[in-house]
Structure formats: C-alpha cells, structure tokens
Amino acid sequence: MEKIVLPDIKDFHLIDVYVNNGGYSAAKKAFGQTPDDIIDQVKKSGLRGRGGAAFSAGLKWSFMPKTTDKPKYLCINGDESEPGSFKDRQIFEFNPHQLIEGILIAAYAIHAKITYVYIRGEYHKWVKLFQKALDDAYAAGYVGDKMKDTFGTDFSVNIYVHKGAGAYICGEESSLMNSIEGKRGYPRVKPPFPAQNGLWGCPTTINNVETITNVPPIINKGWEWFSKIGEPKHPGTLLFGVSGHVNKPGVYELPSGVLLTDLIYNIAGGVPGNKKILCVIPGGSSMPPLRGDQLEGVKMDAESLKAAGSSIGTGGVMVMDEDTDLVKVLARISKFYHHESCGQCTPCREGTGWLQKTLDRIARGEGSTKDLDLLISIASNIEGNTICALGEAAAWPVRFTVTRFRDYFEARVGKSVELPVANKVHSMRHTAIPLAEIKN
Amino acid sequence: MEFKFTEENLKKIEEVLKKYPEKKPAVMPVLYIAQEQNGFISGEAMAEVASVLEMTKEDVLGVVTFYTMFHQKPVGKYHLQVCTNVSCMLRGGYRIYDYVREKLKIENGGLTEDNLFSLEEVECMGSCGTAPMIAVNEDFYENLDLEKVDQILESLKQKN
Numbered sequence: 358m359e360k361i362v363l364p365d366i367k368d369f370h371l372i373d374v375y376v377n378n379g380g381y382s383a384a385k386k387a388f389g390q391t392p393d394d395i396i397d398q399v400k401k402s403g404l405r406g407r408g409g410a411a412f413s414a415g416l417k418w419s420f421m422p423k424t425t426d427k428p429k430y431l432c433i434n435g436d437e438s439e440p441g442s443f444k445d446r447q448i449f450e451f452n453p454h455q456l457i458e459g460i461l462i463a464a465y466a467i468h469a470k471i472t473y474v475y476i477r478g479e480y481h482k483w484v485k486l487f488q489k490a491l492d493d494a495y496a497a498g499y500v501g502d503k504m505k506d507t508f509g510t511d512f513s514v515n516i517y518v519h520k521g522a523g524a525y526i527c528g529e530e531s532s533l534m535n536s537i538e539g540k541r542g543y544p545r546v547k548p549p550f551p552a553q554n555g556l557w558g559c560p561t562t563i564n565n566v567e568t569i570t571n572v573p574p575i576i577n578k579g580w581e582w583f584s585k586i587g588e589p590k591h592p593g594t595l596l597f598g599v600s601g602h603v604n605k606p607g608v609y610e611l612p613s614g615v616l617l618t619d620l621i622y623n624i625a626g627g628v629p630g631n632k633k634i635l636c637v638i639p640g641g642s643s644m645p646p647l648r649g650d651q652l653e654g655v656k657m658d659a660e661s662l663k664a665a666g667s668s669i670g671t672g673g674v675m676v677m678d679e680d681t682d683l684v685k686v687l688a689r690i691s692k693f694y695h696h697e698s699c700g701q702c703t704p705c706r707e708g709t710g711w712l713q714k715t716l717d718r719i720a721r722g723e724g725s726t727k728d729l730d731l732l733i734s735i736a737s738n739i740e741g742n743t744i745c746a747l748g749e750a751a752a753w754p755v756r757f758t759v760t761r762f763r764d765y766f767e768a769r770v771g772k773s774v775e776l777p778v779a780n781k782v783h784s785m786r787h788t789a790i791p792l793a794e795i796k797n
Numbered sequence: 798m799e800f801k802f803t804e805e806n807l808k809k810i811e812e813v814l815k816k817y818p819e820k821k822p823a824v825m826p827v828l829y830i831a832q833e834q835n836g837f838i839s840g841e842a843m844a845e846v847a848s849v850l851e852m853t854k855e856d857v858l859g860v861v862t863f864y865t866m867f868h869q870k871p872v873g874k875y876h877l878q879v880c881t882n883v884s885c886m887l888r889g890g891y892r893i894y895d896y897v898r899e900k901l902k903i904e905n906g907g908l909t910e911d912n913l914f915s916l917e918e919v920e921c922m923g924s925c926g927t928a929p930m931i932a933v934n935e936d937f938y939e940n941l942d943l944e945k946v947d948q949i950l951e952s953l954k955q956k957n
C-alpha cells in the first residue's frame with residue numbers, strides 16, 4: 358500500500374532527499390494555477406481535517422473572505438495533546454518538508470502571508486527537528502522572500518513556529534489563536550468564526566498538521582487519485598496511533614475504512630496473552646468507547662464510526678484487555694478533563710470536577726447505583742452548555758462508558774475490587790518498538 | 798532577587814519579536830527565555846518581561862499561571878515528568894510514578910533535598926505508542942520498565 362503522509366523513503370526528512378524525490382514540485386505546480394483552482398481541487402479530493410472534526414479542508418479554505426484589505430493568516434495545529442494521539446510528531450520528525458510544502462500551497466490558496474505552526478511545548482525535540490527543516494527550506498529559498506526567485510511567482514509566505522507551554526485547551530482553534538496573541542488560552546465564543554475574525558481580528562484558517570501534509574500529493578497526483586483511496590466519503594490514508602494492550606503499539610498509515618479488528622489484530626499484533634478485549638476507544642480519549650463485542654465489522658473512517666456510535670477523532674486507538682479496571686480508566690480520563698478545563702464556563706469547570714469526584718468514589722468502592730445516574734446527569738448538563746467542545750470531550754466518555762458498560766459499573770458500585778490495571782510493565786517490554794522503527 | 802536579561806538573551810528576544818506584528822505575542826517565547834536564564838519565573842522576571850514587552854505585570858502573571866510549563870518556583874536540576882494518562886496507565890505508568898516517588902521520597906510537585914530531582918505527574922505527552930514514559934527536562938525516555946528507571950536515575954546521579 359502506498360503511503361502518502363509517512364512514505365517509506367530513507368532520510369525523507371532531509372531537504373535533499375525530499376527534493377530528489379520530487380519535493381517542492383507540487384508548490385511550483387500550484388503557483389502556476391489560481392488560488393481558487395487549488396481550493397477547488399482540494400474540495401473535490403474529499404480531504405477532511407485530521408484534527409478531530411473531519412471537516413472538509415477545501416470548504417474551510419473557501420470560507421476565507423475574498424474582499425478585504427486585512428492580512429490573512431494560516432495556523433497549523435500541532436498541539437497534539439489528546440490522550441492517545443501521537444501521530445503529528447511523526448510528521449515533524451519524518452516528513453517535515455511535506456508539511457512545509459503543504460503550508461506553501463494552503464497559504465497561497467487562502468492568500469496568507471504569514472503562517473504560525475503551533476507545536477505543543479512538551480515536544481521540545483520535535484520543535485527543534487521541525488525548526489531545522491524550516492531553516493533548511495528558508496536557506497534553499499523555498500520559504501520567505503526568496504520564493505519569488507525559486508518558484509518564479511509573486512507569492513511569498515513566512516512560516517514561524519509558536520511553541521505552546523502545556524495546556525491541552527490550546528489545541529482548540531480559538532484558544533490556539535489567543536495563545537499566539539500572547540493571552541491566556543481561553544476559547545472564544547463562536548460565531549464569529551476564524552475565517553471572519555481570527556488572529557488579531559483578521560481572517561484566519563486553522564488546520565491540523567496531518568491535514569496539510571496531505572496537500573502536496575493531492576496537487577501533484579490529482580484530486581481523482583486521492584478521492585479513490587479508502588472510503589469515498591472520507592478518502593485518503595489516516596495515521597492511526599494504536600496504544601494500550603496491543604503487542605505492537607505505534608503509528609500506522611492505512612487507507613481510511615480499514616477494519617478496526619484488522620488494525621488491532623493484524624497490524625498492531627493483537628492483544629498480549631491473547632486476552633479478550635474489554636473496550637476500545639477508537640479516536641483519542643474524548644471519543645465514545647466501544648465494547649469488545651461491538652468491534653466486529655467496524656470500519657475506521659468518520660462516517661462508519663459515527664454509524665457505530667463513536668467518532669474518528671484523531672485516530673488514536675486505545676485498546677484495553679479484559680483485566681482492565683475500566684472505572685479507574687474513566688476516573689483518570691475525567692481527571693484529565695477537569696485539569697484541562699480553562700474554567701470559563703461553569704458547567705465545564707464545576708461539572709468536570711464532579712465527574713472526577715464521583716468516579717474516584719466509585720473506584721474506591723464507595724459508590725452506589727445512584728452515582729451512575731448522577732454521572733449521566735452531570736455529563737448531560739455539560740453537553741451543549743459550554744463555549745467550546747472540551748465540554749463534550751469531558752462528557753462523552755463518561756456518558757457513553759457508563760451507558761455501554763452499565764453491567765460492569767453496576768457490578769462495581771459498592772464493592773472495592775483490586776483489578777490489576779497497571780501490571781503490564783514487565784510482561785510486554787519485549788514487544789514495544791523503538792521510536793525510529795514506528796514508521797515501518 | 799533582581800532579574801535582568803543577559804545581552805545574549807536580549808538579542809534572542811529581538812529575533813523573536815520579528816515573528817509577530819506586535820510585542821505581546823512574544824510573551825510565551827520570552828517567558829521561556831526568562832525561565833531558561835533564571836531556572837524558574839520569579840516575580841522579578843515577570844516584571845522584566847512585562848517591561849520589555851510593554852505589557853502589564855498582571856497580564857504576564859495571567860499567562861504564567863495558565864500554562865503548566867512555566868514554573869513559579871525552582872525545580873530540580875532534573876525535572877522528572879511521569880505520564881499517568883490512560884495509554885501509559887495501561888502499560889504501567891502508575892507503577893513507574895509510584896516507584897519514582899518512593900525511591901526519591903518526594904510527592905507530586907516536590908523537590909529532593911539536594912535540589913537534584915523534582916517530580917511532576919503529567920498528562921499525556923504524546924508517547925502513548927512507546928508507553929510508559931518519563932520526560933527528564935526536555936528529553937523523553939520511553940518504553941520504560943522499573944529497571945530502566947533505576948538506570949536513568951543512577952546515571953543522572955552519577956553525572957553530579
């Protein structure tokens with residue numbers, strides 16, 4: 358299978374290798390066409406955002422106003438802080454130039470002269486790796502003022518890295534913009550949307566790292582080619598980060614629509630000890646979990662997962678075997694969202710705290726059946742009542758886990774059982790693969 | 798303690814300012830520079846950042862307190878960040894965390910008496926596929942077991 362985002366080419370992260378393999382030719386091709394043509398091709402390709410909401414990239418670009426004197430901005434979202442997500446760091450490390458080339462094309466399409474690449478603060482190493490690639494691209498004249506000579510075009514764009522500092526909420530697009538502006542990372546009330554009122558009140562487009570890395574091949578090989586890969590309604594390949602109880606955790610690039618069971622059992626090597634699967638979260642920790650007996654036939658793309666009662670999210674597949682203490686897992690997830698709530702909206706700020714407290718109580722064996730209904734009620738009161746989608750991100754896992762695993766939770770309330778959740782340190786060591794090999 | 802940026806760092810700040818149409822957006826990168834120079838972000842450092850960027854001290858404080866990676870008190874020479882979020886938890890993250898706590902006899906947010914190690918329980922670091930993990934300052938150590946944790950702590954102690 359051909360890989361689009363993380364191709365199997367040795368040293369592809371080096372500018373010379375990238376250029377020798379046709380790198381930066383898509384940008385040149387794009388600059389020979391009109392921005393509207395580019396938007397049209399990306400629309401027709403069916404490319405959908407890889408940052409969580411799976412929104413059409415071309416359509417998003419088309420929202421940028423055409424008649425305005427204000428500067429326009431592109432922001433690349435590399436905040437990657439959703440538990441279970443670890444794909445964008447692979448792009449920073451193994452294919453940074455394709456991301457840079459994608460930025461050139463996207464910026465051209467939306468008339469942006471400045472792009473900020475927001476990278477989470479903890480990714481010190483990947484900030485450095487990406488900055489090195491960016492410096493090389495500047496030196497070679499592919500970015501910045503020299504573009505005019507290199508590509509023979511009037512268009513030029515500057516690309517700057519903005520490093521986060523440890524706040525999950527800054528992955529939310531309006532919070533990300535406030536963070537770049539030097540403010541606390543509070544999400545903004547929408548509307549107005551970023552295309553109208555983004556960075557410094559100017560039209561702004563925000564896209565995920567993986568989304569933009571798909572763009573150069575689409576321009577080079579054509580939208581028809583791309584639209585035929587994987588599931589027609591969500592075409593292309595996706596980077597799946599598989600973690601938890603599998604023999605070969607890692608990031609795998611596969612066509613959309615791959616069977617979840619194939620991904621777990623064939624690609625990621627199955628479950629250690631051939632244990633049964635209790636639960637899978639298919640798209641990062643804020644997405645509804647699936648029961649082990651719900652996995653058969655589930656395909657990994659936005660539409661199929663929606664039909665199965667979950668969501669593709671960021672493609673972070675978290676696998677839990679039958680010995681997992683799901684109450685502790687859910688309590689840990691709730692602790693995360695409580696910690697990361699920015700505190701602007703009462704339902705989110707207070708609700709996430711109650712969720713955590715109630716789940717901790719159940720985990721200690723001091724819960725009662727009433728607590729299960731209480732959890733559902735708290736979750737429902739958060740959903741739809743907040744400024745940003747962190748509210749849903751906190752509520753969904755609770756509501757869906759408690760509903761889908763009702764028996765499990767009922768058996769658990771009132772009883773304190775020591776299920777071994779964290780006993781895997783020694784048993785699985787031989788299977789974990791080093792970072793450098795993940796790509797294969 | 799008084800805080801003034803070094804000449805070298807003032808030059809770095811000048812470079813940073815070129816990225817943005819105004820001064821305020823430079824607050825995060827400039828706070829990083831202050832933290833690197835001072836070890837943590839003191840009240841004096843915040844005042845200096847505010848003056849360099851023409852912001853109010855309150856605005857700078859607001860930013861510092863919003864982000865977990867800006868430290869308002871000293872951390873150890875080696876700041877250990879152990880992830881206990883789900884993917885790590887499933888592969889022994891809490892075993893690692895508890896082990897480090899017991900071994901160094903410090904709790905979350907604590908600092909050893911010799912100022913060598915500080916400990917922080919952190920949220921997902923993007924190492925879920927190579928879990929469990931500890932970050933030591935800026936470096937990630939992944940695919941850990943207790944034996945490897947021992948080796949890491951020993952080698953850091955040896956360096957001093």
Ligand SMILES: Cc1cc2nc3c(=O)[nH]c(=O)nc-3n(C[C@H](O)[C@H](O)[C@H](O)COP(=O)(O)O)c2cc1C
Nearest residue numbers: 406407408434436437438528529530564565568746
């Ligand atoms: C709480 C929260 C956290 C988010 N974190 C990220 C993130 O880390 N990376 C990302 O690309 N998108 C994240 N998103 C989604 C962004 O708001 C935005 O939809 C996305 O970056 C758009 O890019 P795309 O259309 O290319 O997917 C997050 C959303 C929410 C509500």
Ligand code: SF4
Nearest residue numbers: 699701702705743745
């Ligand atoms: S929903 Fe939560 S994270 Fe989002 S703005 Fe409201 S309080 Fe902040």
Ligand code: FES
Nearest residue numbers: 880885921922924
């Ligand atoms: S859960 Fe620990 S790195 Fe993701």
